Amino acid sequence: MSGSRILSLGHYQPSRVVTNDEIAQLVETNDEWIRDRVGIVSRRIAGDETVADMAAAAADKALANSGLTAADIDLVVVATCTSVDRSPNVACRVAAKLGIAAPAAFDVNTACSGFAYALGTVDHAIRAGAARNAIVIGAEKLSEFTDWTDRSTCIIFADGAGAAVVTAAAEDEAPGIGPVVWGSVPERGDAVRIEGWRPYVAQEGQTVFRWATTALAPLALQACERAGVDPSELAAFVPHQANTRIIDGIAKRLNIPQAIIAKDIVESGNTSAASIPLALSKLVERREVPSGAPVLLFGFGGGLTYAGQVIRCP
Ligand code: UT7
Numbered sequence: 001m002s003g004s005r006i007l008s009l010g011h012y013q014p015s016r017v018v019t020n021d022e023i024a025q026l027v028e029t030n031d032e033w034i035r036d037r038v039g040i041v042s043r044r045i046a047g048d049e050t051v052a053d054m055a056a057a058a059a060d061k062a063l064a065n066s067g068l069t070a071a072d073i074d075l076v077v078v079a080t081c082t083s084v085d086r087s088p089n090v091a092c093r094v095a096a097k098l099g100i101a102a103p104a105a106f107d108v109n110t111a112c113s114g115f116a117y118a119l120g121t122v123d124h125a126i127r128a129g130a131a132r133n134a135i136v137i138g139a140e141k142l143s144e145f146t147d148w149t150d151r152s153t154c155i156i157f158a159d160g161a162g163a164a165v166v167t168a169a170a171e172d173e174a175p176g177i178g179p180v181v182w183g184s185v186p187e188r189g190d191a192v193r194i195e196g197w198r199p200y201v202a203q204e205g206q207t208v209f210r211w212a213t214t215a216l217a218p219l220a221l222q223a224c225e226r227a228g229v230d231p232s233e234l235a236a237f238v239p240h241q242a243n244t245r246i247i248d249g250i251a252k253r254l255n256i257p258q259a260i261i262a263k264d265i266v267e268s269g270n271t272s273a274a275s276i277p278l279a280l281s282k283l284v285e286r287r288e289v290p291s292g293a294p295v296l297l298f299g300f301g302g303g304l305t306y307a308g309q310v311i312r313c314p
Pocket of ligand 1: 028029033034037038151152155192203208209212243246272300301
């Protein structure tokens, strides 16, 4: 197989909008601090929806936008670190909800870099001939793993899902998903964690901040190089939505003034593995990026893990 490409996107967010002022009623913080230090104005918090419900809703929209049907899908991969159930995995639940009969179905857990890891894995499966049409999803319900008395985390995390339908590229077509650059820093694994039987997200914010703003730009540039795309050609940069200061710091080092820089965090918070497909799906829905234009995705977070690739906009 010559490669794969993203055919369509879709996303789902819970209807409940939670403002910074509401969070300030729970912990000692304020709207100004959260806007200045993180960039979030509001976030969406789920009600009864499970991770699988949100994943399926996003996947359903992506499938409707693709021109394919459930019968065409032979692989479902869900990136998540907030599934409460150990088994069945979220991918199987999504397949059942969407009536996808017999797909290969598995979850990927690399926290906030999960979508780029899952997209890389799906691309490899299609290149190897192990799948032809796949749905890859990032979905998180972080509100269930948030200590709402901890101001260092409860101001940040949120819920949502984004999905992409990925298909085999034609033999004479350039690949629409570039080689993934991925890796991890296991010795700093504790810097972001959800541990134990009654787990809450915990993180050493400054450690992650410093790592993200110093180590990641060269890796993102590697993803461009491996795709044969000069950074000056990028139409958009869609990084994990962790903090607008991190996003600006990486973008500055990439030197891409022409590119749209996704900042969905402002109205969606940090949705971990969901943040990249959510932001990308919204950019495409608003027609802000032309079809076929190169877009750099780059995820990073718990593990510490990172992954990114250049894709062609559907
Ligand atoms: O997505 C997973 C990967 N995670 C990340 O990428 C997170 C990366 N880290 C960050 O985004 C930032 O480190 C945070 C947003 C988590 C924190 O921002 P910061 O600028 O590093 O703040 P800080 O922890 O250094 O705290 C600065 C001050 C402290 O007060 P003092 O000691 O200077 O008086 C904190 O106690 O801000 C205080 N503070 C707060 N004040 C109001 C900490 N949290 C809050 C808060 N509201 N929520």
